[in-house]
Amino acid sequence: MRWAHVSELADPVPYMEGGELLLITALKLDAEDPEAMRRYVRRLAGAGVVGLGFAVGVNYEEIPKALVDAAEEEGLPLLEVPRRTPFLAISKEVSAAIAADQYRAVTAGFAAQRELTRQALTDGPEGLLAALASQVDGWAALYDASGAVVASAPEWAGRRAARFTADVERLRERPAPASAVVGGPEHSDHDDRVELHSLGTGRRPRAALAVGTASTLGTAERYAVHSAIALLTLTTERSRSFQAAEQRIGVAVLRMLLAGEPDHARAVAGDLYGGLLDAPFRVLVADEPASARAHADASSHARASGSADRAGDPLGRLVEVVETAAARSGETVLVVPEGERLVVLAADGGAAAAAAVSYGTALEDARASGSEGEEDDLVVGLSAPAGPIAAAAAYKQAEQALSVARRRGRVLVEHERLAAGSVLPLLADDAVKAFADGLLRALHEHDATGRGDLVASLRAWLSRHGQWDAAAADLGVHRHTLRYRMRRVEEILGRSLDDPDVRMELWLALKATAPE
Numbered sequence: 001m002r003w004a005h006v007s008e009l010a011d012p013v014p015y016m017e018g019g020e021l022l023l024i025t026a027l028k029l030d031a032e033d034p035e036a037m038r039r040y041v042r043r044l045a046g047a048g049v050v051g052l053g054f055a056v057g058v059n060y061e062e063i064p065k066a067l068v069d070a071a072e073e074e075g076l077p078l079l080e081v082p083r084r085t086p087f088l089a090i091s092k093e094v095s096a097a098i099a100a101d102q103y104r105a106v107t108a109g110f111a112a113q114r115e116l117t118r119q120a121l122t123d124g125p126e127g128l129l130a131a132l133a134s135q136v137d138g139w140a141a142l143y144d145a146s147g148a149v150v151a152s153a154p155e156w157a158g159r160r161a162a163r164f165t166a167d168v169e170r171l172r173e174r175p176a177p178a179s180a181v182v183g184g185p186e187h188s189d190h191d192d193r194v195e196l197h198s199l200g201t202g203r204r205p206r207a208a209l210a211v212g213t214a215s216t217l218g219t220a221e222r223y224a225v226h227s228a229i230a231l232l233t234l235t236t237e238r239s240r241s242f243q244a245a246e247q248r249i250g251v252a253v254l255r256m257l258l259a260g261e262p263d264h265a266r267a268v269a270g271d272l273y274g275g276l277l278d279a280p281f282r283v284l285v286a287d288e289p290a291s292a293r294a295h296a297d298a299s300s301h302a303r304a305s306g307s308a309d310r311a312g313d314p315l316g317r318l319v320e321v322v323e324t325a326a327a328r329s330g331e332t333v334l335v336v337p338e339g340e341r342l343v344v345l346a347a348d349g350g351a352a353a354a355a356a357v358s359y360g361t362a363l364e365d366a367r368a369s370g371s372e373g374e375e376d377d378l379v380v381g382l383s384a385p386a387g388p389i390a391a392a393a394a395y396k397q398a399e400q401a402l403s404v405a406r407r408r409g410r411v412l413v414e415h416e417r418l419a420a421g422s423v424l425p426l427l428a429d430d431a432v433k434a435f436a437d438g439l440l441r442a443l444h445e446h447d448a449t450g451r452g453d454l455v456a457s458l459r460a461w462l463s464r465h466g467q468w469d470a471a472a473a474d475l476g477v478h479r480h481t482l483r484y485r486m487r488r489v490e491e492i493l494g495r496s497l498d499d500p501d502v503r504m505e506l507w508l509a510l511k512a513t514a515p516e
Helices: 034-046 065-074 087-136 157-162 165-172 219-236 240-258 262-278 290-305 314-329 351-368 388-408 415-420 424-428 430-448 454-463 468-475 479-493 500-513
Strands: 003-006 020-024 051-055 078-081 139-143 149-153 179-181 193-199 207-213 281-287 333-338 341-347 379-382 412-414
Touching (some): 020 087, 051 087, 087 139, 087 149, 139 157, 157 207, 193 219, 314 341, 430 479, 454 479
16 A cells, blocks of 8 residues: 545546555445446556545445445455544554555665675675575575676575576666566566666676565665665776776786886786786787777777776777686786787686687687677787796787788687698788799799790709709609709799708799699
């Protein structure tokens, strides 16, 4: 019951909000007409009126049977109000009861807030979720920025909360603060009524809270949920000034490592990044191709402030992937924006480095399948494992791998894979092909006149390491013919085949121009 209202209108429904106890004397009603009473009561019940109080001894000495039958038929509570009881007394009583309920709810809400605060301070988010689940007589779960469940209460709630990962992902696409109801009778897939709330003060939520209950939350439970949202926001969202200070420390640590001052870097890193420097790490350098740099300035500023709206920001999305993986595994990761690029130091063999590789692989697979999007516009180079002393060398390796990735049209290239592969794919560079075409042009022009096959002869001779008989046999000619052709090659090029550098350049030129 939300209120007690007096109305003698034949149809008071337009003035009802639902939840009222309606008080009448039937001054303008034919309360003895069964059909009229059925229509009247049906209208009241449909409008959400929760009870009907009928004053006897005013217009009727007792409640007419037609009204009693209509109320029974609709299941609407019908109260007989004696003449000595004024409607004003009932209104005052209802008002006082509602006020008392509200006071109890507020008091319970403040008590819940104190308990939630105590649990947050002593046991962190896990304790807070346990207290919240108890307050709402249901369950609660905390999701990270990727939509994964990081904590839940009670213990059995983790699997149930995992069902709503996709709903959390959709919630993250909306500007914070955002909320949604994703369970309950209107959602047949789930028995619980589940509320989702985004956490964070930036445009992009950093986390989300789920609260599952058997029914709609009451006032006291609503106070508890709002308190939990505020407390979890404080525990998951660091202040921008703290983020900026952390960013400056990360920049200083990276610069000292690259300058060959690992001891100073370790001293500055302290507890914030010190653990990262105690074991081998890998350096990742990421960049966006020139076609994607229209948003570079805004994206760099957003990444530096930690408040990036990362939709359409390839580097920002990579940061999110790496930081989320590190947070889940309890690792330390150093992320430093460097102009239009991004530098990351992550533990070798750790979750953050693995997540970066997996992300790059997924983007390449998407590109190969033709589902390329804005986030695919990314180029990443990853160094081999290194320690603080070799940080500069690792940084150079990452840059080299980045350059190769850009030339090959790849998303991510690992430096270790380059050493284990072949140098021949590097010859696909346009500059190398231009050099090869220029070096061999005179030989091709000679062959075009039909006066010999110098290019094929040169290839056969070089492939046989200058062995005349073997190369001549491959060509099906006499060795003296091959010797003559090689002298013609030297004359046309003006270079000696006895020079190992000349032989190397000619062999690479032949490989670079060979048909695929």
